[in-house]
Amino acid sequence: MKKGAKLVLIGSGITAAVVALAETARYGMAQYLSGVAMNRKMPPHSLQAERKVVASCVNDVQMAQVNQAGKELAVVPHETVTIRGRDGISLTGHWMPVDHPKRIILAMHGWRSAWSHDFGIVAPFFRDNQCSVLYCEQRAHGNSGGKYLGFGLVERYDCLDWVNWLNTKTGGDIPIYLCGLSMGASTVLMAAGLDLPKNVRGIMADCGYTSPVEIWKYVAEHHLHFSYQVCGGPLGRVARGKLRMAMDAESCPQALARSRVPVLFVHGTDDRLVPIEMTFENYKACSAPKQLFIVPGAGHGMSYVVDRKGYQAALTDFWTAFDKNPA
Numbered sequence: 001m002k003k004g005a006k007l008v009l010i011g012s013g014i015t016a017a018v019v020a021l022a023e024t025a026r027y028g029m030a031q032y033l034s035g036v037a038m039n040r041k042m043p044p045h046s047l048q049a050e051r052k053v054v055a056s057c058v059n060d061v062q063m064a065q066v067n068q069a070g071k072e073l074a075v076v077p078h079e080t081v082t083i084r085g086r087d088g089i090s091l092t093g094h095w096m097p098v099d100h101p102k103r104i105i106l107a108m109h110g111w112r113s114a115w116s117h118d119f120g121i122v123a124p125f126f127r128d129n130q131c132s133v134l135y136c137e138q139r140a141h142g143n144s145g146g147k148y149l150g151f152g153l154v155e156r157y158d159c160l161d162w163v164n165w166l167n168t169k170t171g172g173d174i175p176i177y178l179c180g181l182s183m184g185a186s187t188v189l190m191a192a193g194l195d196l197p198k199n200v201r202g203i204m205a206d207c208g209y210t211s212p213v214e215i216w217k218y219v220a221e222h223h224l225h226f227s228y229q230v231c232g233g234p235l236g237r238v239a240r241g242k243l244r245m246a247m248d249a250e251s252c253p254q255a256l257a258r259s260r261v262p263v264l265f266v267h268g269t270d271d272r273l274v275p276i277e278m279t280f281e282n283y284k285a286c287s288a289p290k291q292l293f294i295v296p297g298a299g300h301g302m303s304y305v306v307d308r309k310g311y312q313a314a315l316t317d318f319w320t321a322f323d324k325n326p327a
Helices: 003-038 047-057 060-074 115-119 123-128 155-170 183-191 212-222 228-243 252-257 276-285 308-322
Strands: 079-084 090-096 103-108 131-137 176-181 200-206 263-268 290-295
Touching: 003 212, 003 228, 060 115, 079 155, 090 155, 103 115, 103 155, 103 183, 115 131, 115 176, 123 131, 131 155, 155 176, 155 183, 176 183, 183 200, 183 252, 200 308, 212 228, 252 276, 263 276, 263 308, 276 290, 290 308
Parallel strands: 103 131, 103 176, 176 200, 200 263, 263 290
Antiparallel strands: 079 090, 090 131
């Protein structure tokens, strides 16, 4: 073989090796990131990545209020209930009924959070306004089963299963409102695209994102500081293997475009985890009756803390509009 041909072969081999190495690195990064995002048990040495994401939205004074309220809600006497999701996963909820309820709130918490933490601050207002509440533990959190978080794609079906449980429990004639914070907000917004019972009168969505793909892209580029294009393809394939569902199988705008259920959208202007533009996009896509409550100066999930009176007024107006008037 001539020397030139040998050099070409060697060069081709080196190129192939580099490409293979790059693909291996991309796949390894995708495995790691999907573990941070989706696994119940996070990968080793992943705490720093989680801290980078969470630290972007922490106000110590406000978080202290939220933490204290969460502790208080957790010890309120209630009934702990379990159901089986349609895929067989065990799901846990915390049922806090009131006498003569005007409505029922089905509450879905956010990513790597907890029912009492996310809703402790608003729970007294729910109770004082004759709301029975089912606080759900999202799959792969707390006492619920499941290995993986689905960013709303699978949880939307859990939400429907809980609605059906509530109607069996209470008779199906009490207005139900789906309520979610962050990932929980996107969960209930995606659930809007399902065939919900007629007594589901509304959805309250606080700081929800548009889709799993878009929030992953935003967090990767703005908090973890790398291009999503580098591992977006492998990440989608890894995630699909975990959920048995494509990550673009549903989005909030798609679900809202075909929904009949009224929505109250809430977002803070200083949210650095889920950009407020995502709520604007969801709001624009919604074909049902809709209301928008924006809180100046509020960070991620802190709208109720920053403007309690305004938030309470928005909830009251929303309930008044739809308790007895289904869309």
